Amino acid sequence: MYKVFVNDKPIILTTKVKKESEFENYLLKSVNLKKVIKELNTTNRKKVHIIHHNEKKLLKKFLKKLPNVIAGGGKVLNKKGEVLFIFRNGKWDLPKGKTEKKEPIEASAIREVEEETGVTGLRITKPLETTYHIFKRxxxxxxxxxxxxxxxxxxxxxxxxxEKEGITKVAWLNKKEIKKAMKNSYANIKTLVP
Structure with missing residues (x-):
């Protein structure tokens, strides 16, 4: 199962058909993705399920439905165990950004954190989960x-x-501050910062 967010509402990619109640099932093969995105953006529907029979091909086939933008980002910790956050476009977020041509993803993630925050001396300690979200440009x-x-x-x-990226504030947040910040953040960031 994968979650692809449209704003804070998930499209759930799955192989299992569940009885519809607060969501609708669509088949990956025939789904009109633009219609699904519009439905999530303009109705009170909380989520949709998109179904494909092959778990291994599910994500790959879904990602072919729209152009992809690859980005790298960081959940940065300091010696006090605080996490580095940015305040962008009125919401708390983690620093991230688009990869440049032929740039390794780890290098992109470090470069973007440095560019967006001014923080240096970064060292990757482990990979975290990959997130997916749909946006319009x-x-x-x-x-x-x-x-x-x-x-x-x-x-x-x-x-x-x-600032040219809409970032007005950078801050180290402790656990209590993170809990408060998550009330004004994005669903995919909440999956990275429990």
Whole structure:
């Protein structure tokens, strides 16, 4: 099973047909994805299920439905166990961004964290789950595939929020602050920061 978010509502990719109540089932082979996205954006429907019989091909076939944008991002920890957050476009988020041509995903993730926050001395400690969300740019829907990494740094300097990317604040948040920030964040970020 995979979740692809449209804003904060999931499209659940699955091989199992469940009885519809608060969601609708669609077959991957015949789904009109633009219609599904519109339905999630304009109705009170909380989620939809898209079904395909082959678990191994499910995600691959779904990702062919729209152009893909590959991104890398980081859940950065400091020596106090705090997590690095950015405040972008009115919501708390983790730093991430698009890969450049032929750039390894790990290098993209580190570069994007540095560019968006000014934090340096980053070291990847482990990969985290990959997230998927659909967004619209220049009138076309795309699927952003973000490869996340847990990182560590002993950085203790000043932050430099990348304002041209809509980032107005960068902060280390402790567990209590994270809990509060998650009330104003994105569903896919909530899966990375329990």
């Amino acid at each position: 220049n009138g076309r829907y795309r699927i952003k595939i973000t490869y996340w990494f847990e990182m560590y740094t002993e950085f203790d300097g000043d932050f430099t929020p990348e």
